[in-house]
Amino acid sequence: MNALRSYSPQVALLAAAVMAFVLLPVAFITLYAFNDAGYLSLPPKGLTLRWFVNFFESARFRAALEASLIVAAVVTPASLLIAVPAALALVRCRFVGRDLVNSAIMSPLVVPGAVIGISFLSLSTRIGTGIGLGPIIAALACFAFPFAVRALVANLHGLDPRLEEAARNLGAPRWKAFAFVTLPQLRPGLLAGGIFVFVEAIDNFSIAVFLTNSRTTTLPVEAFSYIRDYDDPTVAAMAVLLMSFSIVLVFLIDRLVGLDRFLELK
Amino acid sequence: MRARPYLLLLPALLALGLFAAAFLSFVTISFETATPGTILTHGPPTLANYRSVLASPLARSTALDTLRLAALMTVLTAVLGYPLAYVLARSTSRWKRRLVLFGLIVTFLSGGVTRAYAWLIILGNRGLINQMLAALGLPTFRLVHNETGVVIGVVHFLLPFFVLTLLAALKNIPLSLEECARNLGASRWRVFWHVVLPLSIPGLVSAASLSFAGALSAFLFPELLGGGRVHMASNVIFETILTDFNLPRVAAMAGLFLVLALVALGLLGALERRSARLWAGGAR
Numbered sequence: 001m002n003a004l005r006s007y008s009p010q011v012a013l014l015a016a017a018v019m020a021f022v023l024l025p026v027a028f029i030t031l032y033a034f035n036d037a038g039y040l041s042l043p044p045k046g047l048t049l050r051w052f053v054n055f056f057e058s059a060r061f062r063a064a065l066e067a068s069l070i071v072a073a074v075v076t077p078a079s080l081l082i083a084v085p086a087a088l089a090l091v092r093c094r095f096v097g098r099d100l101v102n103s104a105i106m107s108p109l110v111v112p113g114a115v116i117g118i119s120f121l122s123l124s125t126r127i128g129t130g131i132g133l134g135p136i137i138a139a140l141a142c143f144a145f146p147f148a149v150r151a152l153v154a155n156l157h158g159l160d161p162r163l164e165e166a167a168r169n170l171g172a173p174r175w176k177a178f179a180f181v182t183l184p185q186l187r188p189g190l191l192a193g194g195i196f197v198f199v200e201a202i203d204n205f206s207i208a209v210f211l212t213n214s215r216t217t218t219l220p221v222e223a224f225s226y227i228r229d230y231d232d233p234t235v236a237a238m239a240v241l242l243m244s245f246s247i248v249l250v251f252l253i254d255r256l257v258g259l260d261r262f263l264e265l266k
Numbered sequence: 267m268r269a270r271p272y273l274l275l276l277p278a279l280l281a282l283g284l285f286a287a288a289f290l291s292f293v294t295i296s297f298e299t300a301t302p303g304t305i306l307t308h309g310p311p312t313l314a315n316y317r318s319v320l321a322s323p324l325a326r327s328t329a330l331d332t333l334r335l336a337a338l339m340t341v342l343t344a345v346l347g348y349p350l351a352y353v354l355a356r357s358t359s360r361w362k363r364r365l366v367l368f369g370l371i372v373t374f375l376s377g378g379v380t381r382a383y384a385w386l387i388i389l390g391n392r393g394l395i396n397q398m399l400a401a402l403g404l405p406t407f408r409l410v411h412n413e414t415g416v417v418i419g420v421v422h423f424l425l426p427f428f429v430l431t432l433l434a435a436l437k438n439i440p441l442s443l444e445e446c447a448r449n450l451g452a453s454r455w456r457v458f459w460h461v462v463l464p465l466s467i468p469g470l471v472s473a474a475s476l477s478f479a480g481a482l483s484a485f486l487f488p489e490l491l492g493g494g495r496v497h498m499a500s501n502v503i504f505e506t507i508l509t510d511f512n513l514p515r516v517a518a519m520a521g522l523f524l525v526l527a528l529v530a531l532g533l534l535g536a537l538e539r540r541s542a543r544l545w546a547g548g549a550r
Contacts, residue, residue, distance in 0.1 A: 006356040006444055007349075008454050015353035018346045022425055023369050025384030026376060028394060032387060040387060040394060086278035093271035101275060104282055112483030112527055114500035115292075118507075118520040119285075122292035125305055125513060142285040145278070195375070203377035206485040206500060210507070220379040220486075227383060227490065236387075239380035246375035250368060259367050263430055 026243060033236035051237035061238070064222035067133060071218060072201040075140045079197040080190060082141070083148035087189075090149070091156040106150070108143050113206025116143055121210045131211045136218065139207050144200045148193030151265040155189025188257040192265040195249055202242070296517035307514055315518035325519065328497045329526055335413065335498060336481035336530075339420045343477045344470065346421065347428040352462070354429065355436035374426035382490045385419045386410060389491070411493030419487040424477045431476055435469020436462075468542040475534035482527050499523040 007015075032040065036048035055061050089095075090102055108116065120139040124131055159182065167177035205220040212221045223235050253262045272279075296315055298307040319325045350366075357363050373381075388394045389409035396406040409415050439462060447457045463470075485500035492501065503523065507516045 006441070006454070006457075007353055011349050012353055015350045018350045018425070019366055019369060021346070021422065022350075022373055025381050025388065025422065026373055028388055029380065029384040032384075040390075040392065040397065082277040082281050085274035085276075089271040089274035093274070095271040098271075101279075105278055107282075108285055110479060110528070110531055111524065112485075112500060114483065114485055114503050115520045115524045115527075116288075118503065118517060119288035119292040122295045122513065122517060123288040125307075126291040126295070138284060139288070142281050142288075145281055149278070199375050199377065203379065205378060206483065209504065220377070223379045223383070224486070224490070227386070235379075235383050239376070239383060242380055243372065243376045246377075247372055249375060250371050253371070254368075259364065259371065262371075263367070263434070 029236050029239045030243070032233050033240040035233065039231070051233045052241075054232070054234045055237045055241070058234070060217075060222055060226075061219075061234075064217050064219045067216060068202050068219040070133065071137055071140060072198050074137050075144060075201040076194055076198045078137075078141050079145035079148045080194055082145045083152055083193060084186070084190075086145075087149050087152035087156055091153055092161065106146050109146050113143075113204070114210070117207040117210030120207070124211070131213055132216045136208050136211045136216075139211060140201050140204055143204075143207060144197040147196040147200065151193035151196065152186060152189040154265045155186055155192075159185050188261055189265055191253065191257055192262050195253065199246070199249075292517045293521060295514050296521050298514050300512045300514050305511055305513065315514045316522070319515065319518050319522060324497070324502065325522070328499055328502045329522075331497055332482060332499045332523075333526075333530065335417065335420075335496075336478055336484070339417055339424065339481040339484075340474050340478045342417065342421045343424045343428045343481075344474050347425050347432060347473070348470070350425075351429045351432040351436055355433055355439075356441070370426045370429060374430070378423065378486045381423060382419055382486050385415065385422065385487075386490055389415050389418065410491050411495055413492075413496055415491035416484075416488045416496045416498075419491045420481055420484045423484075423487060424480050427480060428473045428477045431473035432466070432469050435466055435473070438469075439465045464545055467545040468538070471534075471538045471541045475531065475538055478534060479527075479531055482530065499526070 031044060033051055034047050034049070035044045036046040036050065037044075086105060090098065090105075116139060120135050121131065124135045129135065163185075164177045164181050167181045168174065172180070203220055204218075205224065208218045209221050209224070212218060217225070219238070223238055227235055250259075253259060257265075295307050297311045297313070298309055299312060299314070300306075301308050354363060354366055357366075386393075390396070391406070391408065391410070393409070395409060399406050409418070443461055443465070444457050447461050448454070452460070483500060484498055485504070488496045488498040488501045489504065492498075494505075499519075500523075503516055503519050506519060507513070
């Protein structure tokens with residue numbers, strides 16, 4: 001033990017306790033999802049995959065899963081396509097109103113989700129489109145693309161513009177210099193921004209709940225109404241599926257950019 | 267050449283335009299009147315919605331409850347999150363650091379519904395904690411469908427955001443400053459109180475205002491864990507639109523909630539800038 005260690009054993013213990021608190025729900029819901037009883041039983045009764053079967057056999061959950069995947073599959077690339085040029089303009093160009101544009105782009109992040117939900121509900125009522133997947137996609141893309149801009153701006157600030165200039169001096173056209181020099185260096189920002197947007201698109205409740213109805217729901221909204229109507233671990237099985245997916249994402253992040261680098265782009 | 271930045275910004279400006287259109291329609295609807303029996307609204311412009319929301323005791327108590335609960339959640343998050351962030355920033359063990367980061371990011375990415383549901387089962391009347399208490403022959407507690415459950419759930423939700431934000435600021439404080447103070451005979455507590463804490467205040471304030479913003483707009487957790495007894499702004503808005511589809515009135519509620527949130531966050535932003543000036547050096 002180093003006598004000059006910054007923190008005492010008591011503080012380390014406290015931090016460990018907080019970490020246990022952080023991990024408790026994740027660990028617990030996993031046990032619950034495989035428990036062969038329709039309620040919480042201590043000790044666990046035995047292993048089952050019943051609740052996973054239940055999840056995939058439920059037409060409501062299947063439809064909601066499909067809707068959420070469609071939303072994420074549109075919102076994630078759309079957000080990146082909006083964010084990449086915007087981040088380039090904000091970092092690489094000097095122009096009138098840059099600060100104003102920057103704060104305007106970040107403004108959706110400070111608006112509470114329920115207010116954004118009500119806004120897009122009002123808009124779809126106004127123009128008469130009604131609610132459903134279209135408005136959900138539009139609302140989530142508007143809400144989530146600033147996350148991607150933020151990650152890409154942080155990424156671009158760390159790059160040396162002279163690399164692209166060198167490519168230009170050597171005769172590469174602008175698009176080629178961008179595609180072969182700058183874009184590959186944006187991989188961490190694209191990955192970090194893409195993951196934030198994707199997770200937001202799959203997990204968003206506060207905006208989506210105002211734009212879903214009995215015919216079109218997304219996974220979190222469906223899970224919410226299931227929890228209210230039934231009392232069995234089917235939602236725990238869904239949670240385990242989502243968590244396994246996020247564990248895969250974290251491994252992927254670590255492999256491709258490193259956890260520390262990822263946090264710098266948060 | 268001159269048009270290039272604006273051309274690059276065009277997709278983003280279009281998205282912002284859509285956002286602004288949504289915003290504008292909600293603001294204009296808040297000044298209209300609902301046509302009974304339909305989802306439609308009609309003019310002429312009126313302040314009646316705002317008047318009735320401001321006069322409603324529920325709206326007033328909700329505003330106060332939302333601010334009070336968000337402040338409580340932020341303080342608890344800071345108290346629990348600070349030691350974890352500090353140990354994480356100063357730990358010499360690489361694998362411990364990686365393990366904690368891994369756990370935080372997985373929790374962070376695993377989503378709100380997952381965690382709200384887990385807390386519902388853990389804290390429920392016949393949940394994990396109460397079953398364990400009962401097995402030990404101890405009295406059981408009501409931990410959900412009240413503020414306790416909502417506060418636990420939201421604090422848990424905010425912790426990864428808080429810890430990861432504060433961590434960045436703490437890592438910027440040179441370890442040598444702490445070592446100097448220790449070498450000169452200061453106790454760990456004194457070093458923390460006189461060196462680490464002051465230098466970390468800008469980071470602490472920005473992590474706390476991020477948490478406060480999250481706590482203010484809490485929706486799913488009060489909805490699931492509050493059992494209709496905990497009124498935070500987003501829930502009251504949601505329940506009002508479910509019970510009577512009076513969009514103008516709900517839009518007025520949302521408008522007032524937004525003003526409340528922006529004023530609170532604006533004050534915190536001012537505090538953040540001020541603390542960055544006063545305690546320069548902690549964060550960038």
